[in-house]
Amino acid sequence: MADESETPLGPDCGDLDELLIFGNPETRRQFIKQVAGTGVAITIGVNFVSGSGLTTEQPVAASPTTPGGDSVKTKLKINGKEYALDVDPRTTLLDALRERLHLTGSKKGCDHGQCGACTVLVNGRRVNSCLTLAVMHEGDEITTIEGLANGEELHPMQAAFIEHDGFQCGYCTPGQICSAVALLKENHAKSDDEIREWMSGNICRCGAYPNILAAIKGAKTKTST
Amino acid sequence: MNPFTYSRVVDPNEAVTGIAAKPQGKFLGGGTNLIDLMKMGVETPDALIDINRLPLAQIEELPDNKGVRVGAMVRNSDLAEHALIRSRYPVLSEALLSGASPQLRNMATVGGNLLQRTRCYYFYDPAFPACNKRNPGSSCGAIDGYNRIHAILGQSEQCIATHPSDMCVALAALDAIVRVRGPKGEREIPFADFHRLPGNTPQRDTNLEHDELIEYVDLPAIPFASRSHYLKVRDRASYAFALVSVAAALDFDSSKKIKAARIALGGVAHKPWRANAAEKKLIGQPADEKTFRAAGEAELAAAKGYKHNSFKIELAKRAIVRALTTLGGMA
Numbered sequence: 050m051a052d053e054s055e056t057p058l059g060p061d062c063g064d065l066d067e068l069l070i071f072g073n074p075e076t077r078r079q080f081i082k083q084v085a086g087t088g089v090a091i092t093i094g095v096n097f098v099s100g101s102g103l104t105t106e107q108p109v110a111a112s113p114t115t116p117g118g119d120s121v122k123t124k125l126k127i128n129g130k131e132y133a134l135d136v137d138p139r140t141t142l143l144d145a146l147r148e149r150l151h152l153t154g155s156k157k158g159c160d161h162g163q164c165g166a167c168t169v170l171v172n173g174r175r176v177n178s179c180l181t182l183a184v185m186h187e188g189d190e191i192t193t194i195e196g197l198a199n200g201e202e203l204h205p206m207q208a209a210f211i212e213h214d215g216f217q218c219g220y221c222t223p224g225q226i227c228s229a230v231a232l233l234k235e236n237h238a239k240s241d242d243e244i245r246e247w248m249s250g251n252i253c254r255c256g257a258y259p260n261i262l263a264a265i266k267g268a269k270t271k272t273s274t
Numbered sequence: 275m276n277p278f279t280y281s282r283v284v285d286p287n288e289a290v291t292g293i294a295a296k297p298q299g300k301f302l303g304g305g306t307n308l309i310d311l312m313k314m315g316v317e318t319p320d321a322l323i324d325i326n327r328l329p330l331a332q333i334e335e336l337p338d339n340k341g342v343r344v345g346a347m348v349r350n351s352d353l354a355e356h357a358l359i360r361s362r363y364p365v366l367s368e369a370l371l372s373g374a375s376p377q378l379r380n381m382a383t384v385g386g387n388l389l390q391r392t393r394c395y396y397f398y399d400p401a402f403p404a405c406n407k408r409n410p411g412s413s414c415g416a417i418d419g420y421n422r423i424h425a426i427l428g429q430s431e432q433c434i435a436t437h438p439s440d441m442c443v444a445l446a447a448l449d450a451i452v453r454v455r456g457p458k459g460e461r462e463i464p465f466a467d468f469h470r471l472p473g474n475t476p477q478r479d480t481n482l483e484h485d486e487l488i489e490y491v492d493l494p495a496i497p498f499a500s501r502s503h504y505l506k507v508r509d510r511a512s513y514a515f516a517l518v519s520v521a522a523a524l525d526f527d528s529s530k531k532i533k534a535a536r537i538a539l540g541g542v543a544h545k546p547w548r549a550n551a552a553e554k555k556l557i558g559q560p561a562d563e564k565t566f567r568a569a570g571e572a573e574l575a576a577a578k579g580y581k582h583n584s585f586k587i588e589l590a591k592r593a594i595v596r597a598l599t600t601l602g603g604m605a
């Protein structure tokens with residue numbers, strides 16, 4: 050079996066994968082049984098070489114690049130602050146945030162666009178920072194969980210998550226909150242069902258869903274009055 | 275992830291010249307499929323050409339009521355919520371909104387959605403040695419393996435994968451036209467000819483050439499498509515790929531008989547499956563369950579199931595009945 054210990058969520062994290070790519074839980078179980086039977090090793094959606102810190106042997110071509118160099122010079126605007134970075138082009142936005150800029154609020158759950166833990170806002174829109182490269186975002190306004198509060202004053206969505214106990218372990222929470230902030234802006238919080246559907250890209254392993262729903266409704270009421 | 279060079283283009287010609295010079299290069303759209311596959315080691319391009327800044331993000335009405343032109347860089351979320359799409363092609367809007375998650379739809383582009391690759395487990399993980407699509411000649415791991423999500427129509431002994439896109443099922447029903455640019459200029463590809471059946475070349479998903487850029491998707495004017503619907507059947511209520519899906523539009527004459535029909539199926543074949551046999555069965559018939567069932571039977575007559583996916587044959591028939599019943603009720 051795959052060694053899944055390197056994922057931030059620990060040994061059970063592979064289950065996130067069954068939630069998304071393979072449809073129903075039965076699928077993955079059968080799948081693994083079958084593979085185990087053939088003695089082939091598998092890794093499902095957990096291990097890969099993270100881009101940060103590695104260098105490419107190949108020169109990087111064309112516009113936003115260092116001529117003949119092995120990394121790309123890029124500028125990222127995060128939470129209103131400009132950062133100049135030399136990055137390996139393989140670095141995802143999530144890895145740039147966490148590993149290079151030490152903005153570790155955004156979390157890595159699955160690293161494959163399936164769980165939403167890495168959700169950040171790019172030009173006000175929610176995206177999965179694990180499936181986009183840092184170099185693609187020169188000139189964009191990026192907002193992470195660290196950038197939501199106004200000084201010491203929490204963003205209304207952050208306050209609502211605390212008030213309604215919208216988390217247990219808290220690992221999915223930064224992603225949930227960024228996603229929920231965008232949700233209200235998109236006006237997709239008109240009913241409980243609509244909120245559930247439009248928050249479906251954010252998985253919570255602790256199952257805090259009822260309280261997350263309550264928090265979003267709470268924040269909606271507070272911000273619309 | 276293997277190393278690659280990164281460059282950014284702002285002009286379609288520059289994009290085409292760039293890709294022509296890089297036989298192992300790839301365009302980078304939203305990245306939601308390509309970066310995922312690169313992390314898995316399935317795709318290993320040596321150059322990425324970032325096309326996110328190409329001026330191809332508009333949705334415009336074509337002159338003379340010819341329909342609507344959608345730029346290849348339009349994000350899935352923006353297409354789904356656009357007023358022209360919601361009013362004239364609700365099936366497309368519904369299909370898009372049934373796919374992936376809000377975050378992914380904000381990233382995914384129309385061009386990238388057309389070219390997303392199969393979710394066949396054996397294809398997606400290079401730990402499996404056998405996959406003709408990933409490694410031609412290595413045989414198919416799914417055919418005698420676990421094949422619950424696989425094809426029941428149009429498959430070959432070489433590959434039984436399905437095309438995972440929801441958007442493309444709607445585009446197949448709408449007879450969309452894919453407009454592409456290559457080194458020799460522009461060309462149009464009718465939607466039915468865009469994706470391929472696996473045959474003996476499962477490694478090729480589409481008829482797009484390596485050095486061609488998708489620029490636009492044209493939606494022809496189909497007045498009755500304002501009454502259209504997308505039904506997606508899946509293992510969860512949300513955020514799962516389709517087991518079976520149906521895109522459908524119906525037009526009625528003055529006596530409430532079916533005058534024209536458009537039906538395409540998802541989750542059943544290597545390409546979005548236009549249901550020509552079902553459409554034929556409907557013409558001139560009353561819009562009732564008997565007619566709809568006959569249409570489903572006709573379309574699935576040639577279907578062949580495997581160990582874990584035979585349920586899709588009956589499911590597809592019932593999904594056709596359900597989708598058409600919904601539309602009949604809207605008449």
Ligand SMILES: Cc1cc2nc3c(=O)[nH]c(=O)nc-3n(C[C@H](O)[C@H](O)[C@H](O)COP(=O)(O)OP(=O)(O)OC[C@H]3O[C@@H](n4cnc5c(N)ncnc54)[C@H](O)[C@@H]3O)c2cc1C
Pocket residue numbers: 069161162163300301302303304305306307308309310325346347372373374375378381382383384385386387388389390438439440441486487488489513514515516
């Ligand atoms: C967790 C998850 C769940 C998903 N669920 C669904 C679902 O339920 N339904 C569904 O339909 N989809 C689903 N998807 C797939 C998603 O729709 C696709 O990943 C997305 O549409 C791809 O678009 P992109 O712009 O990100 O493409 P990219 O990943 O950037 O590119 C994909 C391919 O297209 C090529 N390309 C991109 N643009 C062009 C162009 N203009 N011309 C030529 N080549 C081009 C690239 O070179 C690449 O080969 C899901 C994805 C994930 C990660």
Ligand code: SF4
Pocket residue numbers: 392394395396397404405406407408413414415416417424432433434435476
């Ligand atoms: S069905 Fe196609 S993609 Fe899947 S293992 Fe067989 S050849 Fe590969």
Ligand code: FES
Pocket residue numbers: 156157158159160161162163164165166167168177178179180
């Ligand atoms: S880390 Fe799971 S979606 Fe990005």
Ligand code: FES
Pocket residue numbers: 215216217218219220221222252253254255256257
């Ligand atoms: S995953 Fe623990 S609070 Fe959501």
